[in-house]
Amino acid sequence: MERPIPYGKQFLTEEDIKSVVEVLNSDYLTQGPKIEEFENAFSKYVNAEYGVAVNNGTAALHIALKALGAEPNQYVLVPPITFAASANCIEYNNAIPLFTEVDEHGLMDLNYVEDLVKRYGTKIRGAIPVQYAGKALNLKNLREILSTIGGWILEDACHAPGGSFVKPNVTFHCGDGQFSDASIFSFHPVKHIATGEGGMVTTPHSKVEQKLRTLRTHGITKDHELFQNPLDLANGESQQSNYPSWYMEMQELGYNYRLTDFQAALGISQLTKAKENLEKRRDIARYYMKELQDLPIELPFDNFKSHEINHHALHLFVIKTEKRRALYDFLREHKIFAQIHYFPIHLMPYYRKKYGYKPGDFSSAENFYSKCLSIPLFPSLTIQEMDRVINKIKDFFRHG
Ligand SMILES: Cc1ncc(COP(=O)(O)O)c(C=O)c1O
Known part of the structure; x- marks a missing residue:
């Protein structure tokens, strides 16, 4: 009997399995040290400044777009040859997807983008180019076109960890943030790095990174410097000179988009063979x-x-x-x-x-x-x- 051959699937080793079991035997199944370790290792792999791990690529798109900002009734450009999530995240944020044509490789057609920018101007807030199949679009050219309207770039790099764009006058790694404001990745089993479900946002901007961390956890911050409530309200009594250590604030509407530590451990182990x-x-x-x-x-x-x-x-x-x-x-x-x-x-x-x-x-x-x-x-x-x-x-x- 011939074995069925799927179009894609995960590749796990004994070491990968061991790394997950270790975390299952540890004190932290979630919100533990493996998350930051995975964020650092992944950011290093794609040459990014910051990485924020989330529970899937769709969640990454949702909060990355929210962090970059689009008002209701503003437009966000996206190619139609991609997974539904690339456009759905625009709907989640109550903005309007403005589809583009694609070139012969299935990538966002930049001539078409130029026409849309001329036509809609600053009603367009940004673009979600998709590095389809793993081929990188020339984000420098996209950046130039969008700079006329101050538009941001959210790179959907789910297909492209490890990919790069190399031409004599421009070189970048997918997700490195040279020509994008945020990039997102998925760790679904058919992707390069599998964690079951999982995702990551990388960004060159510390403000975006902070916002993503808050949105990932219900919009809650534990940073005393950022607290908005007065001290006596936080303490529940007057005459206290600092915030109690249990205190945290929900300052905006966020989500539970956290990755677990055993998934992060699998991601770290997978990265060693990426x-x-x-x-x-x-x-x-x-x-x-x-x-x-x-x-x-x-x-x-x-x-x-x-x-x-x-x-x-x-x-x-x-x-x-x-x-x-x-x-x-x-x-x-x-x-x-x-x-x-x-x-x-x-x-x-x-x-x-x-x-x-x-x-x-x-x-x-x-x-x-x-x-x-x-x-x-x-x-x-x-x-x-x-x-x-x-x-x-x-x-x-x-x-x-
Ligand atoms: C291009 C693209 N964008 C977004 C996603 C969403 O990722 P996830 O399935 O992890 O939510 C995928 C995954 O299938 C994808 O291929």
Whole structure:
């Protein structure tokens, strides 16, 4: 019996499991020392100044957008080729998603963004570019376009830890904050680093970091310097000269978006292998590129020696074909579970009903969707499994 091959999955080692068990035997299951350790280790990995761990990538988007700020009825730019959460966080904050077209790689189309900025001006508060599949968008160019309206950038880097943008005049790591005000990551099992559920916001701004820490825990602060209530109210009695040590204040409406310490321990352990696993993903991509190059499909790189592969985070290996549905079904029949990333968000019933979007509104995104197929890519994929995927795709185009 052939083993089913999913499009992505976690890669856990005995060390990972040991690190979780250690925390389960410790005094802190949550709100303990592993959170800060994970935040520091992750920030170091992506070259960021600050990191705030949360319980998933969606929560990261929610509070990051809240920290950067958008008023009701203001616009936030987002591409429709992404997971629903990238747009939903705008709805959570009562702002309005303004969808953009995408380029041939599925990334936010900057020419389209320029037109929107000309049209809507300062009604646009910021943008959520998505580093789709692990390829970095040129955030410096986006920054330049948005600087005319003072707009912020919230980078959705869920697909791109370890990825970078390298061109002669600009180099950045995804999440490093050189050209973004905050970046978010997910630690869902199909992602590069798995903690079950989990997420992180990185930011170059200390004010944003502080705000995120408060929003993550109900809007509560324990910092005496920031207290707003007078001393006698805090003490419940007069004639006290300092705040009691139990005292804390809820100063705004926040959430419980905390990560547990055993998840953080798993994240720390996973990070020790992140570079190695990213190289495995890149090797798989090179192998696919070499073996699939003569088929009538569009591949994500020019060739298997492409310099691009060295910087791409390779969360997904997305091929494009006019025969997408038939190929998907054929692979499925042979227990190869390719996946589609993504159905365009503007055509989801929620967004169609709320904003009246219809097919044809974002033709590049819809065209991208009609052809894209993510074939299996994860660090533990064996050469035999890769060959199975490749041979089935070849069979399909030869005889299918
Ligand atoms: C691009 C993108 N943004 C946001 C998310 C949300 O992350 P999570 O599933 O951890 O909430 C995901 C995860 O699937 C994603 O792929």
